[in-house]
Amino acid sequence: MRLVIDTNCLLVSIPRFSETRWLYDGIKSGLFEIGITTEILEEYEEIIGEFYSPSLATNVVELLPNLNNSVRVNLYYKWELITQDVDDNKFVDCAIACQADYVITHDKHFNVLKKIPFPKVEILKMNELKKVLFED
Numbered sequence: 327m328r329l330v331i332d333t334n335c336l337l338v339s340i341p342r343f344s345e346t347r348w349l350y351d352g353i354k355s356g357l358f359e360i361g362i363t364t365e366i367l368e369e370y371e372e373i374i375g376e377f378y379s380p381s382l383a384t385n386v387v388e389l390l391p392n393l394n395n396s397v398r399v400n401l402y403y404k405w406e407l408i409t410q411d412v413d414d415n416k417f418v419d420c421a422i423a424c425q426a427d428y429v430i431t432h433d434k435h436f437n438v439l440k441k442i443p444f445p446k447v448e449i450l451k452m453n454e455l456k457k458v459l460f461e462d
Contacts (some may be wrong), residue, residue: 327459328359329364329399330421332414332431333373335452337451340378346452348460356395357459361424363399367391389395399424407442411435421447424444430455 328364331349339349344389353360367387392394399420408414422430428450429436439447450458 327428328361328424328426329455330361330426330429331415332371332417332422332429332433333366334432334438335375335430336370336386337377339452340374340382348456349452352459353390353395354393356393359395360390360393361396361397361399361420361426362390363401363416363420366420367414369413372397383421397424407445407447408435408438410438418447428455 331353335346337351338344339346341347344350352358367390369384370390371387373383374386391398401419401423403423404415404419405422406412406415407418411433414433416434417429417431418439420426424443426447428448429439430450430452432451436449439449
């Protein structure tokens, strides 16, 4: 399974005692593949650095591209499917380019994707992903 993970989900999964730590551990253990672009890594670094610490942010963005399950994506086309928060398009474009199964997010701006027939981009919240991974 290949995923693109929105920053809001990665952020809450990092703390060791978080109830959503299974996502970060899943990334590190290779439970699924993760699609990333330079732009996504830059956002991860900025937000994690502001929320937790710059050193933790550096550790995360240095780890992710070096994992065997990391899929580096170079974008050659921008679909611009999300208009309410265009910054979210980096995740959608990455998902399309790497043929991800899902974008994992809690951001309501991604809901517009449910109405777009092509290109089809599936979204899941973390609790829905957990069911797919562990309960199916």
